Amino acid sequence: MKVYNTMTREKEDLKVVNNKLKLFVCGPTVYDYSHIGHARTYISFDVIVRYLKHKGISVFYLQNITDIDDKIINRAKENGEDPLELSHRFEKEYLDDMALLNVNNVNFYARATEHMDEIIGQIQNLIEKGYAYDTETGVYFDVSKFEDFGKLSNRNLDDLQNTRIEVDTTKKDPKDFALWKKQDEEPYWDSPWGKGRPGWHIEDTAITESYFGPQYNIHGGGLDLIFPHHDAEIAQMEAASGKEPLVEYWMHTGFLNVRGEKMSKSLGNFITIKELLKEYSPEVYRFFVLSTHYRSPIDFSDDILNQAENSLKRIQNTGKNVLEKLNEETLPEEDESDIASELSSFKKEFFEAMDNDFNTPIALSSLFDFTHKINKSLNDNEISEKTLISIVETFKNIEDILGFSIIVSDDSGSDLSNELLDIITDVRQDLRAKKDWDLADKIRDNLADLDISLEDK
Template sequence: MEIYSTLTRSKETFETMNDNRINLFVCGPTVYDDAHIGHGRTYISFDTIKRYWEYKGYTVFYIQNITDVDDKIIKRSKETGIPAGDIAKKFEKRYIEDMAKLNVTGVNLFARATDHMGEIIDQIQRLIDKGFAYETEDGVYFGIDNFKEFGKLSNRNIEELESHREIAKTTKKNPIDFALWKKRENVDEPVWNSPWGEGRPGWHIEDTAITEYYFGPQYDVHGGGLDLIFPHHEAEITQMEAVSGKSPMVNYWLHTGFLNVSGEKMSKSLNNFITIRELLKEYDADVFRFFVLSTHYRSPIDFSKESLHQSEKSLDKIKKYYESLECEIIENATSDYAPLKIAKEEFFKSMDDDFNTPKAIAAIFGLINDSKSEIDSLADEDVSAIREFLDDVGFILGIDFVLKDTGSSDELLTLISDVRQELRNNKQYELSDKIRNQLTDLGYEISD
């Protein structure tokens, strides 16, 4: 298996640190609002990656952090009058509910920043003791000048560092040093006791404190969105490698591409901000997963109603094919059926090539196109083997290929088909073809 690492900008042969065990950390949400479809894209991708590793026999310990203390949460608290802790608890609960609806079930531990304050304070103190960090009247800062490799993940120069989620302080030794601990500014903000007075952690330090506690100073894979490479992931490397003296902190860095909406960046100001909850009022969760996985996880993805509609039709084609596989179920059926062997080879070859889900999905459609005309004549062993393969694919992609009960919809389709046949009998071919074409657009196939 080869995976692309952002650190080296190349595909590398995947090797674990500890036999068949993989330690995976993915940056989780800041819980001040409902999760949006960009979050959905990232977490569906990493859920699928974990599923594939597990299918191949790995044991995966997957951690996501929950940023439940942050400037954005405090700002929302001031706007609403609701305590910051209550806001964080509310949106953490809603986030986990949203993930469950998307069948993102692979996270083994949601680690809250506030549950690891002891580890955060300990890591900051060790950075101070080693000369990498210093205290001022308003906080504790990491001195960038003390870590010569800063910028190796993003390939950016130290001068390019922009402040992120914090305002540059005059008490810093260097304007681009970043905060590890922020001392209390207002009486109404959440604070914790520390050797440097009451305050709260900076954004970057929570991740390395959590991963060091569970994984140690070095582990296999760190993931997140492309927007987090700089400065967040860069700061993580800086903190962890400085405090531990070990490099690399992570063997493989995986980043998902941006999600745009109809060609534009998603933002509330453009009125194109879509939460997962809003999306699922109109579309099935399987359709959104299929839409996400139809694009490579590293590539940008453009969301639109048209693209969701196309994904719905494509997924429906697979589900209808799966439904047509009627046979006596044979456990661990063996088959030499050529289209199946080709599809399996292409599917797993694609997944082993940096989790190339669009090419893997294309292999499924290749199987459908090559076999649908002869399904009824295949031996039960072949049909059962196809079903078993598609069950495996469904697990890996996190999609259920079993058609939901359509009830009266089937009766309506039968009626439409009968009316269309009567039109053909009366040689009204133009209207008959129009009905057929519209049904095809809806994902239904009619053969005359």
């Protein structure tokens, strides 16, 4: 397998020791509903992990949750809400969104607020080793002490002078970044340097060191996180441990634009996952995301989503036709076309594409071409039962990798009677009246999995 490493700017052989990999992907800062750009990144890494598991590799996939941050505190003030209550409310919304998108391969979500001892310990280590210093406003990482700072983004210290790093006259240098921010306003945590809370960068390395140690295999995230976030992570962990590299492979997803422009609230093109799923099914959005390579920029528009929806329907119609043909009694004993050979060629193309830095658009193209060939042979009744079964098995394997359905039968939707649905919705209303929101939401989400949309008016 080949993986593109952002650090080297090259595709490299993926080295796997003892059939195990440790993967960390930067999670959300939970102060608002997650948007479709977040979904693009997390769907991409979900498929990457699915494919690694298909190859028989054991993957520990760790993601952090930034549940304390300036954005969270400011939003909580606007709402008149406790910051931690707000962040944990939006954390649940994020996890609900991921469940609907079938992003389900993260082994553990680690909250920053539940790792304060580890964060404080890592900061103390950096101070003792001379890489950090204490001021009246906080504790800062001394960028000048880390020789290779900026090696992931290929920036040097002179280039950093004009970047948007926070200006603070108490720092030795404007380029130094915060490890600990001193504050008396809640929420705060006690530390050797006084009350405060952690900076953004330090939580990730403290969390990964807790679960993976000072070095691990793969770190992922969006392209926008390379500088300053990932450069800061490298400096912190390699300075604290004295070991390098922090990770063997850096993987980054490309930017998502909306109708050719960067997504932003000021432009009126900011789309949350919840808004998206009112118009399109989760499977359609997964198909749309996977139609572009994870490292490439991707442009979102209704026209492109509609194209993705039509393409997915054509593939699923083929899967349905294969199942229907299997139920017929008059199948040829032997193939009367070269479809078995075509199946073999398709599998080779699909898995070669996935082995080549998880090239899902090429993999999908091979799937699309193969469905065209199947349909002709199905219409001419040229495929034997044995080959049809092999096709179904292959499609199910690909479903597991890509995370959307291909084999869809006419009776695959819900067969719940109206009477039973009335009972379920009545029970849910009782739960809502008792303020048992979690169980009520679970019923709604499980119904959504059955293609039953339940809306509270």
